[in-house]
Amino acid sequence: MPEPSDRDYLAYVHARVAGLRRTAFLLCGDTHQADDFVQETLTKLYARWPRIGRVDNVDAYVHTMLVRVFLDDRRRGWWRVRLLTGPPEPPPAEQSPEDRPVVRAALAKLPPRQQAVLVLRYLCDKPVREVAELLRCSEGTVKSQTAHGLTRLRALLGVPALEHAVSPSHGDRR
Known part of the structure; x- marks a missing residue:
């Protein structure tokens, strides 16, 4: 199998980013933090992208990475400082249950x-x-x-x- 290219990576990200953001939001409940989790996950994925051809199920691999980023953040959360008491902007108008x-x-x-x-x-x-x-x-x-x-x-x-x-x-x- 040929080595995956940056074009393949971008195509994958564009196709999956909305689902990853939704999963990250459901895990943490904050849109900004969810974006941070997705960004960290996609950065790690990019570093591993040349070897992605060896992975059987890329979606499961990426979801595992996302959940690990979430769990790691919760483990190291004792040193973080929150500057705001609440979200700086109102939540999105459309909310599912x-x-x-x-x-x-x-x-x-x-x-x-x-x-x-x-x-x-x-x-x-x-x-x-x-x-x-x-x-x-x-x-x-x-x-x-x-x-x-x-x-x-x-x-x-x-x-x-x-x-x-x-x-x-x-x-x-x-």
Whole structure:
């Protein structure tokens, strides 16, 4: 296979940047930070682009890079200083249900891996297997992180826990 060129890189980026920005926004909840995550991911991708021909699934590879950039940022976040208390401009007018401020605020309170799992599973509609590959963990870990994350998210949002579904018994016919 011939070595991928800069033209190939630019074509790939132009085709995927909107999806990467959406995923990054869903992970962090801030458009500017999402742009930073995408930029860092694409910069790292450019450095590795000459060897990209060896990768079986480039999209999965890039999504893994993006999630790693997000998780790394959360780990090293203790030294960052926030100069603003809120966003300097109003949020975009069009918001889908997963972008609602209440859900975003609750997601932000979850540990980074639980947050990443929930965003990838439910907002990006990725299967367990693919999320496990992106996070470099087992499918069981994805499932347990999903369960713990949903439990914590429900508690933060004030949604009662779903016990067992109660259905009327067949003998109870009033």
